[in-house]
Amino acid sequence: MADESQGAAPLDGNAAGGLLHELFALDVTAAEVICDGCGAVAEIGAVRAYGGAMGAILRCANCNTSIIRLTHTAAGLWLDMRGARRLFVAAPA
Amino acid sequence: MPATDVAAPARLRWITATIRDVIDETPHVRSLVLDVPDWPGHKAGQHVDVRLTAEDGYQAQRSYSIASAPAAAAALMLTVERLDDGEVSSYLAGEARVGDRFELRGPIGGYFIWTLDLGGPLFLIAGGSGVVPLMAMLRHRAVAMSTVPATLLYSSRRADDIIYRVELDRLAGQGGGLKIVHTLTRERPAGWSGYTRRIDRAMLQNVGVAPEAQPRIFVCGPTPLVETAARDLHALGHEPHLIKTERFGPTGR
Amino acid sequence: MSEPPIARGFRGRKAGGPSARIPPGQHLVTDFPVLSAGPTPETDLKSWRLTLEDGESPVGEWSWAEFNALPQTELTVDIHCVTTWSKLDTNWRGVSIDTLLEAAGLAEPPAPFVLVHCDGDYTTNMPAEDLVDGKAMVATHFAGEPLDPEHGGPARLLVPRLYFWKSAKWVRRLQFIDIEQPGFWEELGYHIYGDPWREQRYAGD
Numbered sequence: 001m002a003d004e005s006q007g008a009a010p011l012d013g014n015a016a017g018g019l020l021h022e023l024f025a026l027d028v029t030a031a032e033v034i035c036d037g038c039g040a041v042a043e044i045g046a047v048r049a050y051g052g053a054m055g056a057i058l059r060c061a062n063c064n065t066s067i068i069r070l071t072h073t074a075a076g077l078w079l080d081m082r083g084a085r086r087l088f089v090a091a092p093a
Numbered sequence: 094m095p096a097t098d099v100a101a102p103a104r105l106r107w108i109t110a111t112i113r114d115v116i117d118e119t120p121h122v123r124s125l126v127l128d129v130p131d132w133p134g135h136k137a138g139q140h141v142d143v144r145l146t147a148e149d150g151y152q153a154q155r156s157y158s159i160a161s162a163p164a165a166a167a168a169l170m171l172t173v174e175r176l177d178d179g180e181v182s183s184y185l186a187g188e189a190r191v192g193d194r195f196e197l198r199g200p201i202g203g204y205f206i207w208t209l210d211l212g213g214p215l216f217l218i219a220g221g222s223g224v225v226p227l228m229a230m231l232r233h234r235a236v237a238m239s240t241v242p243a244t245l246l247y248s249s250r251r252a253d254d255i256i257y258r259v260e261l262d263r264l265a266g267q268g269g270g271l272k273i274v275h276t277l278t279r280e281r282p283a284g285w286s287g288y289t290r291r292i293d294r295a296m297l298q299n300v301g302v303a304p305e306a307q308p309r310i311f312v313c314g315p316t317p318l319v320e321t322a323a324r325d326l327h328a329l330g331h332e333p334h335l336i337k338t339e340r341f342g343p344t345g346r
Numbered sequence: 347m348s349e350p351p352i353a354r355g356f357r358g359r360k361a362g363g364p365s366a367r368i369p370p371g372q373h374l375v376t377d378f379p380v381l382s383a384g385p386t387p388e389t390d391l392k393s394w395r396l397t398l399e400d401g402e403s404p405v406g407e408w409s410w411a412e413f414n415a416l417p418q419t420e421l422t423v424d425i426h427c428v429t430t431w432s433k434l435d436t437n438w439r440g441v442s443i444d445t446l447l448e449a450a451g452l453a454e455p456p457a458p459f460v461l462v463h464c465d466g467d468y469t470t471n472m473p474a475e476d477l478v479d480g481k482a483m484v485a486t487h488f489a490g491e492p493l494d495p496e497h498g499g500p501a502r503l504l505v506p507r508l509y510f511w512k513s514a515k516w517v518r519r520l521q522f523i524d525i526e527q528p529g530f531w532e533e534l535g536y537h538i539y540g541d542p543w544r545e546q547r548y549a550g551d
């Protein structure tokens with residue numbers, strides 16, 4: 001993995017966890033997300049991320065839709081979730 | 094009727110860690126034992142984000158899995174592989190020494206975790222430094238004196254790249270239901286009794302727990318290893334929801 | 347808010363610039379890092395098409411064979427990635443945008459801005475004038491060899507004067523438009539123009 005620039009290069013939803021935690025009040029890596037492209041359900045931690053040091057582009061393993069796009073620039077945090085139909089975070093047992 | 098609170102873990106803040114001890118695990122891998130005041134505790138499998146600040150204000154940030162068991166909160170351990178072009182890893186697993194300080198935040202991650210109540214049997218598959226979060230799970234299991242059956246299939250380049258080798262041998266030798274199988278991808282040492290090839294479907298089938306036993310499976314390592322193993326496990330009949338994955342990087346082993 | 351602790355002995359990657367050839371905040375690399383917003387597509391050259399569009403109207407379309415029969419241009423340029431790596435003297439071959447416009451019967455770009463469409467829902471944008479007068483091409487070869495799929499093969503846009511995310515991989519359509527539209531990364535906080543010499547990495551820079 002090219003260790004580039006100042007930011008980590010997330011490889012899946014796990015590694016994007018810290019970034020997501022800056023925005024969400026709780027951990028969402030265990031959240032289930034429904035892909036708006038094909039309806040497939042996945043846990044965010046399991047979803048592969050592209051984008052390297054530019055940002056985390058989490059793509060559906062089934063249809064390649066960008067479910068979550070997340071960047072952290074000097075201006076702030078950007079989150080595009082148009083590819084996610086719904087998110088579900090389970091209540092603790 | 095009040096909505097059930099979705100429990101929020103402690104707010105994620107950057108806190109300062111001080112290096113208490115440095116352990117050279119292999120020629121390329123080093124563990125750091127850290128003093129972290131007000132560490133909120135963690136679950137096995139979680140990671141931290143580490144941030145280094147240089148004197149000129151330049152900052153670099155990377156994620157590292159926690160290697161220590163949750164019970165060892167006073168001695169948080171990170172295990173770092175020094176990458177050739179890694180500006181953070183070459184610092185943490187190179188220059189850094191006892192007394193040095195840096196920032197971290199965590200624990201992070203609610204997906205790739207194993208807690209005792211999740212039970213087993215456990216089937217853990219590691220490629221290279223992907224063994225780190227799985228070691229936290231095995232250490233957690235050992236501290237709790239759990240006898241949940243556990244199998245670790247661990248792929249390394251060469252015998253002296255095997256991280257935690259002595260401790261793994263000791264844990265397996267205790268007769269508490271832990272089986273460890275090694276495979277090497279770039280070496281066949283004299284007297285070696287493990288496998289000598291990349292993890293494949295046949296190896297997963299021979300080594301692993303049968304799907305009927307519904308093992309909880311955790312796969313961690315370079316992206317190609319993780320994705321191939323997950324596909325093979327699915328093909329062998331394991332339920333996808335019982336397979337958890339964590340990708341560590343695109344470099345093959 | 348207290349200052350973060352300095353990590354004793356930590357030196358970030360030495361930014362080489364600014365110098366005559368290395369923009370501010372960049373460092374030199376000798377390898378060629380790969381960064382993509384999605385998986386590398388498999389391209390069927392038989393059905394590959396490159397299109398020039400004036401708004402919604404196609405004004406030029408080339409098959410792979412037709413495209414490669416156009417006059418070729420070679421460029422040796424420095425490239426700069428927003429993630430801070432720079433690579434000097436990279437050699438490319440392909441078809442310049444000037445040639446494409448001419449082949450489409452156009453004396454100049456039909457509109458002031460361009461939205462670039464690629465495989466895998468990737469888009470980027472730039473002013474049309476940054477594509478003409480020898481400044482840009484659709485490249486098919488790098489360092490004398492056909493472009494590797496990981497690096498954008500069979501064909502990528504090459505706009506070396508802007509940060510390299512604008513040199514869009516797996517290009518399919520160049521759409522000339524009247525009103526500037528942000529592409530994939532530009533919608534996520536990256537700079538709408540992206541001049542490495544003014545260090546325009548993010549919106550607001």
